[in-house]
Amino acid sequence: MIDADPPLALLAELTHRCPLGCPYCSNPLTLERSSAELDTASWGRVMTEAAELGVLQVHFSGGEPLARRDLVEIVADAAAAGLYGNLITSGIGLDRTRMMALKHAGLEHVQLSIQDADPAVGDRVAHRTGAQIEKRRAAGLVREAGLPLTVNAVVHRQNLSRLEEMIALAVELGAERLEVAHVQYYGWALRNRAALLPSRDQLAAATATVEAARARLAGQLVIDYVVPDYYAHRPKACMGGWARRFLNVTPAGRVLPCHAAETLPGLKFPTVSEASLSEIWYGSPAFARFRGTDWMPEPCRSCDRREIDWGGCRCQAFALTGDAARTDPACALSPDHALLIEAREEAATASLDFVYRSFAAAASAEV
């Protein structure tokens, strides 16, 4: 058994219900129905157990967390436990009363997604007419409540030409931070990869735009930049290493080391009704499976970066190669690296049509 430090953060996926249908959603293709969701008291207990375990920050996510009628109570339970609460939202369904209730419940920060700077394209990606208008309103409510606002812009082949306008939109909305995040290809995003993956030229232009904006807006807007795996030479240190820093609890209460881990076969992840978060973090064989470096194959095992990138991402290794214990193909040293090159070539000529995230599409994906 490898000694583990306590986790730093909890991703609480309160629900898979969502008013949007973004084709790059990181939720699994199999979505949980509302009838399977944990109740209010169980989420409250999760917050207490997380704080006792050493978690410092909780990210309320989903789906759309505002779809939970008891969100304010869950946020209050987290704050009472001493956790720093961050709401990750589309903004749809936020009104002034709810915003103030969340603030008074102890919420510290809001991360609001935008799909594009062009409202028509944004609504097409979100699969909801008027979404952009609702998001603008939500940003105003966050600022009015005096909470810090981060705008999250997921970028891809179909909106990168408007990155400059998205940066301007974040400034206009009063954001203090902007996260420019290239799509990560899991779940629905992997399904839609060919319609989303940018070209190398697009990526280079985006990187230059971000660097120029950082210099221009220093002191005004902080820009975080998440680059895509598909043009990398070395993999990202996914989640800072398997079961090293983060915990995820799904809408149904299953406890995972990351939001995509449920896709991996042969691993049994306990639920919060079966064991405490502490028992799971320190005792679950599934959490221990890829923790540290002992599980690693070559070329990771002898690599001098093995404790920097931790072998990359287990879920990406499984999704692309069928074996979660292989080196992440994002690494140029992986024997499977050609899979990424093939995906780039496929995307260059692929259709721009999306399979939207929905319960109906999820049902058909299972068949």
Added chain:
Amino acid sequence: MSELDGGAVLRFPPHVKFRFDERRQAWIVLAPERLLLPDEQAVEILKLVDGARTIDRIIDDLAGRFDAPNAEIAGDVLAMLRDLLDKKVLQQ
């Protein structure tokens, strides 16, 4: 990089928490999209950021306590505080 001189007074913005974590027996900074585990030297600097002391006073205090020349300490302190200002973990 943010402009910063010795006469500036810094503070933690609302919703940035600098506190001692009993579980880890260590000082931590909780901020929007950030979680910092400052090293001992950074902790000593951050403990003096109170919205009242100027940066020059912070440097004097540290130089006195650690018996080091002001100029040597000033470079480290200013570099760290500028970085945290840029990240919006501190504000003027």
